[in-house]
Structures are given as C-alpha cells and as structure tokens.
C-alpha cells in the first residue's frame with residue numbers, strides 16, 4: 001500500500017479494506033527507519049490512524065493541518081509524498097523531523113516548540129474569513145502541549161469565533177514523561193470511558209427510577225450529548241468556554257475518526273475533538289517505555305536497546321549529580337523543570353527530594369516567575385531548561401527576576417548547536433539575550449569540573465545567574481585547569497604573545513585544537529577560557545591587548561550581541577590597540593544535522609577557525 005502513496009491525497013484512492021494494511025505498513029516503516037536514523041518514534045506511532053483519518057477527510061494542501069510541536073508529523077510526511085526523505089531524516093541537507101513550509105506546501109506552519117498550534121490555527125481561520133476563502137483549519141495538539149499557557153490564551157481567544165475551526169486534542173496521557181497538573185487530571189476524568197459510559201448509564205437508570213420523570217426526559221438527555229456530559233463531567237471546561245466538544249474518540253479506530261472529522265467540519269464555530277491514542281502504539285518496547293522512545297537514537301528493533309551506548313558523562317549528568325549533592329547540604333535548594341525532567345537531568349533529584357522538585361508542565365514562562373516567587377520567599381530555585389525553550393520566558397527573566405535581582409539560577413542546557421532537531425532547537429541565542437539583562441550573571445564552563453564549580457558558585461550568588469552548557473558528552477581533559485571561580489574573571493590557560501584566543505564555554509575543546517594547529521604552523525598563541533560573558537573580564541582584555549596583535553574570540557552563539565561582539569565593544573570603548581576577531585555563528589537560523597557537520601558549515605570548527613585566524617593575522621602583519 002505504501003508504494004501507492006506517492007503524493008498528497010493518494011490515500012483517498014485506497015479501498016476501505018486496504019486502509020488498515022496501510023496503517024500497519026506505516027507502523028513497520030517508521031520503526032524500521034527510525035531504528036536507523038533516530039527520531040521521535042513513540043508519538044508518531046500513536047498518531048498513524050489519526051493522521052490517516054485527517055488525510056482521508058480533508059484535502060491537502062488546501063486544508064491546513066497545524067501540528068503542535070511537530071515531532072509527530074512523520075505519517076503526515078509519508079502521506080504527502082515524502083517517504084523517501086526518511087532515509088536522511090534529521091541529517092544535514094536531509095528531511096527535517098518537524099513540519100517545514102519550505103519542505104512541502106502541505107506543511108501549513110513551522111513548529112518545534114510546543115503550544116503554538118491553536119494560536120497559529122486561529123490566525124489562519126481569521127485570515128481565511130477576512131479574505132472570504134473556504135478551507136478547513138485543523139490544529140493538532142497533544143495533552144502535554146495543552147499544559148502550555150499559549151494554548152489556553154488561544155482557546156480563550158478562539159471561543160469568540162463564529163466560523164469553523166477544528167482543534168484536535170491528541171490525548172495519549174503522556175508528555176515526554178508523565179503529564180502533570182490539573183488539565184491532565186481533568187482530561188483523565190473525561191478519558192475514562194468506563195466512567196463516562198458507567199455514569200451515563202447510571203444517570204439514565206436513576207432517572208428511570210424517578211416516578212413521573214418519564215421516558216421523554218431520558219430520551220432528551222440521551223439525544224443531547226452535551227447535556228449528558230454536563231451532568232457527567234463537572235464544569236465541562238471546553239463547552240462552557242463556548243467550544244463544542246466532540247469525544248472522547250478512540251484514536252486508533254479509523255472509521256470512527258473519519259466520521260467525527262466529517263461531523264466536526266460542519267460545525268459553525270470552534271470545535272475540539274478529543275482523541276484518545278496510545279503513545280508507541282504497535283511496537284511493544286515503545287508502548288512500555290514511551291519516555292525512552294519519545295526521542296530516541298538508533299536502536300535495535302528486536303530488543304529496543306539503543307545501538308551506541310553512552311560512554312561518558314554528559315553535562316546534563318554532571319548538573320544532575322551536583323544538584324543532588326548540593327541539595328543534601330542546603331534545604332533551600334529547589335529544582336524546577338518545564339516538562340523536561342529527564343532531559344535536564346533532574347530525575348534523581350526528583351526521587352531524592354520530591355518536595356523540592358517542581359515539574360510545572362510545558363510552561364517556561366510560568367516556571368521562571370514561579371522561581372522568582374520561590375526566591376523572594378527565601379528559597380534557592382534552579383530553573384533547569386533548554387536554551388531554546390528559555391526564549392519563551394524572556395520578559396519573565398527581565399521583569400520578574402532581573403529587576404528584583406532575585407537569586408534564581410538558570411541551568412541552561414542544550415546551549416549551542418544541538419544537532420538533529422535543527423532550527424527550532426539550536427540554543428544559539430542565549431548569550432545574546434541573557435547578557436543584555438541588567439543584574440544577570442552569565443557564565444559557561446569549559447569542562448565538566450568547571451560546570452560543577454560554576455553551579456556551586458551560582459548557588460551562593462546574591463542575584464540571578466545563568467550557566468549555559470551544551471547537549472552531549474562533557475569535556476574531560478584539562479582537569480588540572482580548575483582555578484577557583486572568581487566573579488567576572490576569565491581563566492588564563494597558557495600565555496604567549498602575538499595571537500590570543502579567548503574561547504567561551506564548551507568551545508574550549510575546539511579552541512585547544514585551534515591552538516595546536518597554530519603552534520604546528522609556527523605561531524605562538526595565548527589561550528584564555530573566557531568563563532564570564534557577563535560581566536565581561538575587561539581587565540583581561542586590556543592586558544591581552546598589550547602584547548597581542550590579534551584577539552580572536554570563539555563561541556557557539558550567533559554573532560549578533562554575542563560574546564565576541566562584547567569583547568569588540570570593550571576594545572573599542574577602551575581604545576585598545578589590538579584587532580578583535582569575533583568567530584561565532586552567522587546571524588541566521590541553523591538547520592538540522594550533526595553538530596560536527598554544522599560547525600564546519602558555519603565556520604566554527606577547528607580547521608575553519610585556524611584558517612580565519614591565520615588569514616587575519618597575516619593581514620595585520622602587512
């Protein structure tokens with residue numbers, strides 16, 4: 001069947017009885033390909049029938065499907081003629097793991113971060129109506145993503161609509177880990193089919209028993225689905241907001257899904273279709289461990305074991321360990337995550353200090369202001385968050401933390417290039433956006449021991465501190481270079497003259513290679529570990545300017561507003577007679593691919609950096 005899907009809408013040519021076969025073939029195909037490339041498997045296995053149903057009922061690309069997060073769009077990609085792209089899924093130049101408008105006209109909106117789909121969908125609806133056009137808009141949002149503030153803001157706004165807008169709530173009872181909070185509990189209540197049917201039966205049976213109420217009322221209640229639900233589900237959140245609620249619908253039952261979607265598109269106004277799916281459906285290891293298979297590296301299909309075992313501690317591991325050690329000593333330390341407990345290394349902290357661990361759901365904005373409140377109340381909150389997701393909470397950092405100089409620690413994980421997740425997830429803006437905030441201290445460690453030292457330093461600070469570190473294995477060389485952390489001070493690694501190279505954070509590993517290349521080519525080279533982006537070590541820069549012609553600054557952040565630009569500004573302001581060469585990522589989004597390839601492509605790998613430095617230095621000699 002898969003071979004018959006060459007382009008969008010081809011699915012409509014399949015016979016009814018061929019559709020379950022197609023679903024199984026897609027399932028096998030996804031397990032097979034993701035086992036080789038890695039990717040977001042569990043969520044995708046859960047939405048195969050749901051996606052097929054939408055493609056059967058709606059017309060692509062005229063109708064618009066907007067995927068929340070977009071990590072579950074693999075079947076959509078297959079059904080829109082992109083099956084061959086899976087060979088190079090998430091590889092440089094290959095197909096993205098997320099929807100991309102530039103990849104297909106069937107991808108209506110680019111995503112990667114959560115809880116945006118209802119807002120974007122509503123925008124489409126308003127545009128459609130204003131232009132007098134006629135197409136369906138379907139936003140597909142998971143139960144985890146429904147915990148995000150934007151989703152609620154958009155629902156609130158959507159409730160005013162008079163025209164059709166379909167919101168599909170894909171409820172698999174999971175975020176990456178266990179979903180949390182009141183909305184999750186509420187959905188669980190609606191979800192329990194037994195509860196629903198049981199009570200429905202219970203209500204009618206009870207009514208039947210009441211004399212004089214008679215059959216007509218029972219019949220009326222039977223017919224008025226929403227009234228029954230009003231009786232059964234207290235509050236009926238969506239209906240009360242003015243959003244028609246359809247469901248719960250069995251999410252792996254294709255005919256039912258098609259029927260419900262056909263009904264949903266006839267409703268005038270916003271309608272929420274509550275679909276119950278199973279994360280990892282059809283592949284036992286993923287069904288049993290949906291968290292592990294949420295985003296997975298290449299694995300063995302028979303055992304479900306990841307092919308390449310981790311050999312070294314990651315920065316995330318180091319952070320998690322130090323957090324536990326410090327929290328044992330200091331009862332004020334609290335940890336906050338926005339639905340990324342495992343990814344940020346807080347699982348052990350959670351089990352050791354359950355009262356001091358807070359998973360707030362996918363709600364970075366709230367996480368930051370919540371931390372500000374904790375700090376104001378005398379606690380030592382640590383917000384562990386991926387760099388790109390922290391972008392969400394910019395005003396909260398400025399308005400709620402920075403302004404009051406509250407001692408909140410930001411453990412900014414996945415900083416720099418993250419690799420295969422691509423544009424939406426690269427953590428390449430944090431040095432720029434954090435270091436422009438007054439009262440903020442921003443640092444980045446060169447190796448695993450320095451991360452531990454920085455975290456301990458931050459936990460004693462009297463104001464907000466951000467420590468940024470990357471995804472993956474922590475650098476474990478240069479162990480003897482561990483000068484105590486001094487506020488605003490860089491660390492001299494080796495001092496020579498002529499060329500000075502200041503590296504920021506994990507780019508130290510690359511800087512060591514650059515220095516070796518330069519030395520091999522006959523140049524002398526001073527190497528400095530920058531440590532603090534804010535406050536910048538002006539004294540060190542001034543000292544370097546005295547006996548170096550060139551100061552090269554290396555960082556894995558966009559050039560605009562980054563560390564190098566700040567060194568340049570310092571040199572200009574102090575009128576230092578030295579050339580500053582910032583080497584950073586271009587003022588652009590960086591697509592998916594391995595970090596190694598991306599560094600080469602963007603010119604921040606050791607070889608390109610060496611060449612840039614030699615070229616500039618030669619020019620300065622003339």
Ligand SMILES: Cc1ncc(C[n+]2csc(CCOP(=O)(O)OP(=O)(O)O)c2C)c(N)n1
Nearest residue numbers: 043112113114142143144145174175176339
């Ligand atoms: C702003 C933001 N924070 C965190 C994430 C990381 N993240 C990706 S998917 C996900 C869970 C989403 O759960 P749900 O919407 O229920 O989808 P499911 O994976 O269950 O299909 C999280 C936390 C993100 N993509 N965006």
Ligand SMILES: CC(=O)[C@@H](O)[C@H](O)COP(=O)(O)O
Nearest residue numbers: 069071112295343414421471
């Ligand atoms: C879709 C999403 O946002 C997450 O699943 C993300 O891909 C996790 O990234 P890590 O693999 O770096 O934890």
Ligand SMILES: [Mg+2]
Nearest residue numbers: 142143144174
């Ligand atoms: Mg979910």
